Amino acid sequence: MSYPGYPPSDGYPAFPGYPPTGQESVYPPAGQYAYPAVPGGFPPSGGGTYPAAPPNAGFPGAAGYPAPGGYPPAGGFPGAPQAGGMPPYPGGSGFAVPPTGPGFGGYPQQPPAQSYAGGGPAQIPGFPGGQVPSPMPGLPAAVVQCTQGTIQAAPNFDAGRDAEILRKAMKGFGTDEQAIINVVANRSNDQRQQIKAAFKTMYGKDLIKDLKSELSGNVEELILALFMPSTYYDAWSLRHAMKGAGTQESVLIEILCTRTNQEIREIVNCYKSEFGRDIEQDIRSDTSGHFERLLISMCQGNRDENQTVDYQKAQEDAQRLYQAGEGKLGTDESCFNMVLASRSFPQLKATVEAYSRIANRDLLSSIDREFSGNVERGLKTIVQCALNRPAFFAERLYHSMKGAGTDDSTLIRIVVTRSEIDLVQIKQMFTQMYQKTLATMIASDTSGDYRKLLLAIVGQ
Structure with missing residues (x-):
């Protein structure tokens, strides 16, 4: 499959300084999943x-x-x-x-x-x-x-040697797809950027163009996604979701409601520099109402990232949410937007727990009752990420393959974007939630080199 307007005629877009050296796999921020502050300290006295x-x-x-x-x-x-x-x-x-x-x-x-x-x-x-x-x-x-990706940076990495392997795999009649898979599935995103640069230096050719000429279909889309810098891939996915007729709201929710502040700010800047467009303006053109406001809030990348939980504030926020929804006729949507868009994820988790005691109902259930459509899905995504982010992505993967047909773009996007972050935990959640492994479901829903590469990425 080809990507309209991508890559540019002069090859893959330069993406100076990305990923930052040593930062490409540092996610979540240090301390994000540290124990919440508990009065009296932990463990309990004695x-x-x-x-x-x-x-x-x-x-x-x-x-x-x-x-x-x-x-x-x-x-x-x-x-x-x-x-x-x-x-x-x-x-x-x-x-x-x-x-x-x-x-x-x-x-x-x-x-x-x-x-x-x-x-x-x-x-x-x-x-x-x-x-x-x-x-x-x-x-x-x-x-x-603690989070862990299935793909780690390869030890004893040699970009020139890998570039030579890829050149040999594509030279002459036919393509050695297995050789390509062996390289791309076992290198970090930063290492793939170095391979791309080495390939152009050594052969005067653009690696992405050569791969596009040798591959097709889903395996082409998957390999090109792997060679996009991480931030560029998120920005490209958002642009693709809003380009042309119709809007893929689920893609906007999946990316904007789950990324860290730093990731969102980098995505917004990349969207502007690479596509010459303002993401907020595109969101306003393609969405409306409370859903539009939620996405604009997410684009600010200003969620509180203090990992210390304020249990008093959690109680107050829970009461505020109850009064804005279950506790009144009608719904004060702006209150839900304010709390869910601004509080840290550990703080939100404490709020969810306090809410269930006040309302005698869990917050996800109340959002179900008070909202509908895309804004409901967006708010629930934020709550689910506060409770268990890997479980959210496991559910998305399951539904991309459940039933007739496969949503290959969603399958590719999640496997690629989480491969260096928390795909190990996503696999664990998938098995516990669906009593089958992610690899088993991928194997039954895909075929050929596409299946081989997906399984190699998920560590199977």
Whole structure:
């Protein structure tokens, strides 16, 4: 498949200074998934240090648990089920107050430092089957919420040698697709940019043009996506979603509602420099109403990134959201926009937990009841990312392949953009949510070199 107007006639667009040296895989920002501040500190007084336990150990009762000092208390927490432990709040730190209300089992409210994560999934409307399991059964979710990509920078990297391999794979009659796959699926995005530069230096030819002439269909789209600098690919995807007749709103939501402040600011700047257009103006031309306002808010890249959770503010925001929706006739959409667009993701998670206690209903359910269409999907995406970002992308991948046909553009975009960030965690979530591996579903929905390259990227 060809991309209109891409690459430019003089080859791939120069993208000075991107990705920043040493920064291409530093995501999320350091400390993003650190434990929230808990009054009294963690572990609780008398609890000793956090217990070392095998990663897959069950809790409670597995080797290494409970921690010295009587944590959790003998016999479990008052009111908690004795068999199987307390379901964790999805993506949660394991130290926040477990929500009450429909779908949450009515666990009693405990002080933040006293609740714990057990092995079962929590019931959350808005996720497939209403379940978002903890990333690793038996451990508090925050312990395992470090992110990891399936693609790492190759050791002993030699851009010239890789350029030579690719040249040989495309020279003469026929194409050695496997040789191309072996290189592109095992190099970081930064290394692919170096290969591209080395290829032009060594052969006086543009690697992207040569690849386009040798490949076709989905495998061409996938390989070209891999060779785009990460920020450019996001900007290109947004431009493509708004170009021509119709708008792909799901693409706008997926990118603008899930990226970090720095990523969004770089995308907005790249959109301007590469396409000569203002992204806000394009959004205003292609969307309207509350959905337009939400996307414009996202484009600012000004979400609070303070990782310390203010539980008092979470309570106040939860009350504010309740009064703006469930607690009144009609909906104050601007209040939802303000809270969900500006608070940090750890802060939003605490707000979601406080909301379930105030409203006796979880926030995703309330958004379902109060909103519809694209703005509903946008707001729910923000909440889902606050609770469990890998689970959000796992759900998107599942629906790209579910049923007749495959949404190849979505499949390609998520696999490529998360391959150096959190695709390992996305794979774990996918297996827990759908009882099948991501690789199994890819293998059954794709074929040929396209299938081989996708499987190589997801680490299969």
